[in-house]
Amino acid sequence: MKGSLILANGEKFTGQWQGKPKDHIGEVIYFTGMGRFQEFITDPANHGKIVISTFPGILNSDLDHAKFESDEIQIGGLITQQDASMTINEKGLKILDLFYDQNIPILTEMDTRALIKRIKKEGEMPALLSSKHTVNRLSGQMEDVHHDFGTxxxxxxxxxxxxxxxxxxxxxxxxxxxxxxxxxxxxxxxxxxxxxxxxxxxxxxxxxxxxxxxxxxxxxxxxxxxxxxxxxxxxxxxxxxxxxxxxxxxxxxxxxxxxxxxxxxxxxxxxxxxxxxxxxxxxxxxxxxxxxxxxxxxxxxxxxxxxxxxxxxxxxxxxxxxxxxxxxxxxxxxxxxxxxxxxxxxxxxxx
Incomplete structure (x- = not known):
């Protein structure tokens, strides 16, 4: 299934949608790391953000729940150049499975180089991640992150x-x-x-x-x-x-x-x-x-x-x-x- 990332400047990028159909609005940022991916996607500071990964094999990252920075994935979506069918994990666990379980969408086979160039030129900005690839504009609001945590x-x-x-x-x-x-x-x-x-x-x-x-x-x-x-x-x-x-x-x-x-x-x-x-x-x-x-x-x-x-x-x-x-x-x-x-x-x- 096709899906789209629509930037606040109106540009649209299309890739392969991995996950259940949904829309998500969040700030789009990028992650250049080749390691500590599990720490990054579970960091509460990334709550709701749409993350572009520059490392082409990021979906092959190892999973160790002891290194998670919170109990669940915090990012609102992931953008990667990698082909989802190529993911391998020696422990039999897949990043894709974790994202599926928590209903976090992934867009694969994306032109991440072009996206990073836009972000570096115009700055981090709101974007819409949508399984309805015919959507042609950004609308709605980003999720409020002002939480009332208990004791x-x-x-x-x-x-x-x-x-x-x-x-x-x-x-x-x-x-x-x-x-x-x-x-x-x-x-x-x-x-x-x-x-x-x-x-x-x-x-x-x-x-x-x-x-x-x-x-x-x-x-x-x-x-x-x-x-x-x-x-x-x-x-x-x-x-x-x-x-x-x-x-x-x-x-x-x-x-x-x-x-x-x-x-x-x-x-x-x-x-x-x-x-x-x-x-x-x-x-x-x-x-x-x-x-x-x-x-x-x-x-x-x-x-x-x-x-x-x-x-x-x-x-x-x-x-x-x-x-x-x-x-x-x-x-x-x-x-x-x-x-x-x-x-x-x-x-x-x-x-």
Whole structure:
């Protein structure tokens, strides 16, 4: 069966539809990786996105549920050059089967090179993925990603109590925190201050997640108040939200950073690290000192802000994400955070 991808600029690309008939509207992005595909498609930051894969054999990727960043596929659709009939998996499992089970469409035998050229020229944009290949225009709205997550108790005992504000956390973050020996609780990004006060956190983590950080604007005063009160760290979307809450500006990138080997430089040591990133927005680096921030990491390739430290409050944020495996950048991030948490000695007010 034929299917189509219709870009917001009106261009239409046709391929072979794999899956049940449906329409899906989402932002179209691309993934250049030859590995970690299972981590990428299950990353909550990709919720609803239509992903163009540049690697021609991506449907042959291995499947290991232990490496999934969430319990299900998060992307809204996949575009690949690969012929679906050529997929092979030595364990007898197929990416196609996983997509079929979760009703996520795939368009195969697509001209991915032409698509990437459009995205690089015009930027990431909304698109319609449709099994009705006669559709000739983009209509409707992208799915809202402003979720109200409930409370989860990950570790009920530990030395200190770390509370994660959940915008769409990755399992690798929970694994790192579970291994830290601390009590861990996850709460909704729609903050209940009574609940937060009853939890008596020793430190806060603003998780990563999908979407435009300005969607949470009405909560910025509360987020800022909490970050001024407790040792706080933010990743990905959480980094952007905290920056906005303190008065910074955030801009849309023409094409996002979506790589597990994105080079960043630590400004105080001039050491370069390879980081895991998946985002389409960036914090504007201008006038950050006026709101008390200094830049701790920059992107090696385009100079964009990759990390911030507040000069007056125990707040550190990172555009990149901790990895599942231990590495030097993980050690740097969490050593500083847990040192701050333990040095607070139970005091929570820093204002």
């Amino acid at each position: 989860e108790f990950i570790n009920t005992n530990g030395k200190k109590h770390i509370v994660v504000i959940n915008f769409g956390y990755k399992k690798s973050l929970m694994q790192t925190l579970s291994d830290s020996g601390n009590k861990v609780t996850v709460v909704s990004s729609i903050i209940d201050l009574n609940l937060m006060n009853s939890l008596k956190p020793d430190g806060l983590i603003f998780s990563g997640g999908p979407g435009n950080p300005s969607q949470w604007q009405k909560f910025f005063p509360v987020y800022k108040m909490l970050a001024m009160k407790y040792p706080t760290i933010g990743f990905g979307l959480g980094h952007q939200i905290l920056a906005l809450a303190f008065g910074a500006n955030v801009e849309k990138l023409p094409t996002g950073h979506r790589n597990f080997k994105e080079a960043v430089i630590h400004t105080s040591s001039n050491k370069v690290f390879l980081s895991s990133q998946n985002h389409g927005y960036t914090v504007d680096g201008k006038d950050l000192n006026e709101i008390g921030f200094r830049i701790s990491f920059k992107n090696v390739h385009d100079g964009t802000v990759e990390g911030l430290i507040h000069e007056h409050y125990p707040v550190a944020t990172y555009q990149f994400h901790p990895e599942q495996a231990n590495n030097h950048i993980n050690e740097l991030i969490f050593k500083d955070f847990f040192t701050t948490v333990y040095d607070s000695k139970g005091a929570s007010v820093y204002a």
